[in-house]
Amino acid sequence: MGKIIAIANQKGGVGKTTTSVNLGACLAYIGKKVLMVDIDPQGNATSGAGIEKADVEQCIYDVLVDDVAAREVIKPTKVENLYAIPATIQLAGAEIELVPTISREVRLKRALDEVKNEYDYILIDCPPSLGLLTINSLTAADAVLIPVQCEYYALEGLSQLLNTVRIVQKHLNNDLKIEGVLLTMLDARTNLGIQVIEEVKKYFQDKVYKTIIPRNVRLSEAPSHGEPIIIYDPKSRGAEVYLDLAKEVVSNG
Numbered sequence: 001m002g003k004i005i006a007i008a009n010q011k012g013g014v015g016k017t018t019t020s021v022n023l024g025a026c027l028a029y030i031g032k033k034v035l036m037v038d039i040d041p042q043g044n045a046t047s048g049a050g051i052e053k054a055d056v057e058q059c060i061y062d063v064l065v066d067d068v069a070a071r072e073v074i075k076p077t078k079v080e081n082l083y084a085i086p087a088t089i090q091l092a093g094a095e096i097e098l099v100p101t102i103s104r105e106v107r108l109k110r111a112l113d114e115v116k117n118e119y120d121y122i123l124i125d126c127p128p129s130l131g132l133l134t135i136n137s138l139t140a141a142d143a144v145l146i147p148v149q150c151e152y153y154a155l156e157g158l159s160q161l162l163n164t165v166r167i168v169q170k171h172l173n174n175d176l177k178i179e180g181v182l183l184t185m186l187d188a189r190t191n192l193g194i195q196v197i198e199e200v201k202k203y204f205q206d207k208v209y210k211t212i213i214p215r216n217v218r219l220s221e222a223p224s225h226g227e228p229i230i231i232y233d234p235k236s237r238g239a240e241v242y243l244d245l246a247k248e249v250v251s252n253g
């Protein structure tokens with residue numbers, strides 16, 4: 001039975017998409033069968049995984065709003081064992097279109113239940129909000145992975161996210177767990193990063209991954225080539241750390 005991990009933080013630019021694409025690709029690289037679900041209307045995970053949005057006929061929108069089976073919209077990627085459900089800008093309407101629909105919070109869960117057995121991991125790249133798309137992701141997930149950027153105010157906004165997690169646990173998904181907190185974009189040249197690491201560890205304790213993602217230019221270049229880092233530059237520091245993270249995620253069970 002596959003494990004579903006929602007990668008969520010309502011702050012933009014903290015590394016959700018970079019982590020979805022590269023953790024997904026690295027898990028696939030070490031032999032796991034992975035499905036990455038893009039549920040952000042910006043569709044950055046879709047293009048980052050090498051899927052041309054112009055060629056996408058059906059996407060996660062059709063699954064959520066029109067009850068199209070997940071299986072019908074799954075696409076292979078350049079990485080063996082890594083599959084994706086793409087998102088296009090069409091998804092921007094879903095947040096509002098879902099409001100009056102029946103069981104609007106459990107649509108993603110029901111769709112993924114149909115394919116869960118066929119994958120070792122399903123990663124969901126959430127949008128930068130706590131709206132219905134993120135609620136659907138948290139409801140479908142076994143666990144949530146929270147990327148936190150190593151910067152001032154790193155913890156700001158996290159109480160809102162944790163509050164949403166608690167509400168989902170109470171009403172929609174009793175079994176939802178915190179998978180882990182991932183420190184991202186560490187700039188090793190400053191002391192600030194060290195302070196932030198300490199602060200986040202004090203708050204989340206053993207939930208913080210040992211693997212810390214540094215700033216790495218190759219990680220920021222890879223999406224424009226439509227390639228996960230493990231293909232774009234397998235020898236880079238970025239590839240190394242996301243591979244470490246993949247192993248840590250697997251060993252955490």
Ligand code: ADP
Pocket residue numbers: 011012013014015016017018019044128184185186213214215216217219220221223
């Ligand atoms: P989110 O999905 O949370 O909005 P992204 O993953 O899109 O965040 O990251 C925001 C920006 O930072 C992107 O341009 C991405 O390429 C860049 N980025 C993310 N992680 C790193 C990193 N470790 N090193 C350098 N650039 C990064």
Ligand code: MG
Pocket residue numbers: 016017018040044126
């Ligand atoms: Mg993103």
